[in-house]
Amino acid sequence: MRHNISVTFTTTSERREEEQAMLVLLLCVFLFFIFVFKFATAYGDFTLMSKKQPKRQEIQDKVVWITGASRGIGKILAKQLASLGAKLIISARNEAELNIVKSELKGKHAPDEVKILTLDLASGEDSLREAVQKAESFFPDSGVDYMIHNAAFERPKTSVLDVTEEGLKATFDVNVLGTITLTKLLAPFMLKRGHGHFVVMSSAAGKTPAPGQAVYSASKYALNGYFHTLRSELCQQGIRVTVVCPGPIETSNNTGMVSSEKRVSSEKCAELTIIAATHGLKEAWISYQPVLAVMYLVQYMPTIGYWLMDKVGKNRVEAAQKKANTYSMSLLLGKNKAA
Numbered sequence: 001m002r003h004n005i006s007v008t009f010t011t012t013s014e015r016r017e018e019e020q021a022m023l024v025l026l027l028c029v030f031l032f033f034i035f036v037f038k039f040a041t042a043y044g045d046f047t048l049m050s051k052k053q054p055k056r057q058e059i060q061d062k063v064v065w066i067t068g069a070s071r072g073i074g075k076i077l078a079k080q081l082a083s084l085g086a087k088l089i090i091s092a093r094n095e096a097e098l099n100i101v102k103s104e105l106k107g108k109h110a111p112d113e114v115k116i117l118t119l120d121l122a123s124g125e126d127s128l129r130e131a132v133q134k135a136e137s138f139f140p141d142s143g144v145d146y147m148i149h150n151a152a153f154e155r156p157k158t159s160v161l162d163v164t165e166e167g168l169k170a171t172f173d174v175n176v177l178g179t180i181t182l183t184k185l186l187a188p189f190m191l192k193r194g195h196g197h198f199v200v201m202s203s204a205a206g207k208t209p210a211p212g213q214a215v216y217s218a219s220k221y222a223l224n225g226y227f228h229t230l231r232s233e234l235c236q237q238g239i240r241v242t243v244v245c246p247g248p249i250e251t252s253n254n255t256g257m258v259s260s261e262k263r264v265s266s267e268k269c270a271e272l273t274i275i276a277a278t279h280g281l282k283e284a285w286i287s288y289q290p291v292l293a294v295m296y297l298v299q300y301m302p303t304i305g306y307w308l309m310d311k312v313g314k315n316r317v318e319a320a321q322k323k324a325n326t327y328s329m330s331l332l333l334g335k336n337k338a339a
């Protein structure tokens with residue numbers, strides 16, 4: 001009798017353990033599928049996706065200087081920041097376009113208090129010094145709180161072999177030399193005040209190989225290196241840096257854009273940029289798949305990431321020449337459907 005009770009007890013407890021193990025397994029499978037679904041439908045990295053709203057108090061009444069504000073992402077950033085109550089300084093080369101943007105801005109300090117500062121990032125240190133002095137003088141009580149380095153120069157996609165010296169110089173003059181010089185001239189003002197925030201529009205091409213865009217990619221890698229280093233040197237003196245790396249973004253002026261390319265809207269890109277900056281994120285990635293997955297692979301499993309990009313490289317350059325989708329999974333197999 002005693003023996004039978006013991007057998008029954010063992011069987012019941014084993015069954016319970018089996019049931020518990022099965023439950024844990026089911027939960028893991030369920031969580032795995034949720035993770036896969038979330039990742040497949042994500043439009044930003046996981047940290048960025050976890051932040052839902054911009055912190056308005058970080059922007060309201062703050063002075064934000066945006067370069068490249070005359071069109072594209074810069075123009076949308078200006079609109080969203082104005083509506084969050086920022087005091088704006090908007091820059092680009094074309095004054096007429098900046099005037100139109102200014103007239104469209106709405107917010108606590110817009111359009112009346114919005115300052116237009118025309119600026120050519122390729123114009124050299126003396127001219128950029130003048131621009132910084134002007135920007136600092138517009139709102140003398142506060143100076144510039146945020147500098148959003150958004151302006152950039154990008155050529156149509158070409159093979160590495162077709163890069164011209166003129167294209168190389170133009171890209172580096174604007175994207176790298178101008179941006180770094182402006183930073184070097186503005187940072188001392190921020191350091192004197194004990195705070196300042198650089199928001200840098202880099203690119204997915206600054207995190208992964210970008211076949212067909214070697215020089216543009218090199219310029220964005222250069223920015224990532226410079227600004228992450230600047231932060232490490234100056235963060236203890238109040239300087240913050242947010243490097244934003246968007247993949248393909250839909251703007252009103254995408255040249256050579258292919259309809260099948262899945263792009264994040266410039267509104268979403270601007271909103272996520274402001275979320276990243278106001279939450280003090282050091283780096284943020286904005287993109288749909290498959291670019292986002294490639295960014296994760298190259299960052300965390302570079303052997304696989306670079307192997308994958310080696311499969312894609314030649315096909316992507318050919319796809320660009322045929323005006324086909326340059327962000328398609330089918331590039332892995334060498335299938336370039338014309339647009």
Ligand SMILES: NC(=O)c1ccc[n+]([C@@H]2O[C@H](COP(=O)([O-])OP(=O)(O)OC[C@H]3O[C@@H](n4cnc5c(N)ncnc54)[C@H](OP(=O)(O)O)[C@@H]3O)[C@@H](O)[C@H]2O)c1
Nearest residue numbers: 068070071072073092093094120121150151152201203249
């Ligand atoms: N669009 C995308 O798919 C994408 C993807 C990843 C990253 N990004 C990055 O996001 C940023 C904005 O991209 P976007 O597509 O919105 O750019 P965009 O439409 O080409 O606009 C570029 C802006 O930069 C200004 N600019 C160009 N050359 C300049 C110079 N020498 N000096 C001063 N300003 C100059 C332009 O105005 P003026 O011509 O009047 O000077 C314009 O306002 C860039 O940094 C870009 O690399 C874009």
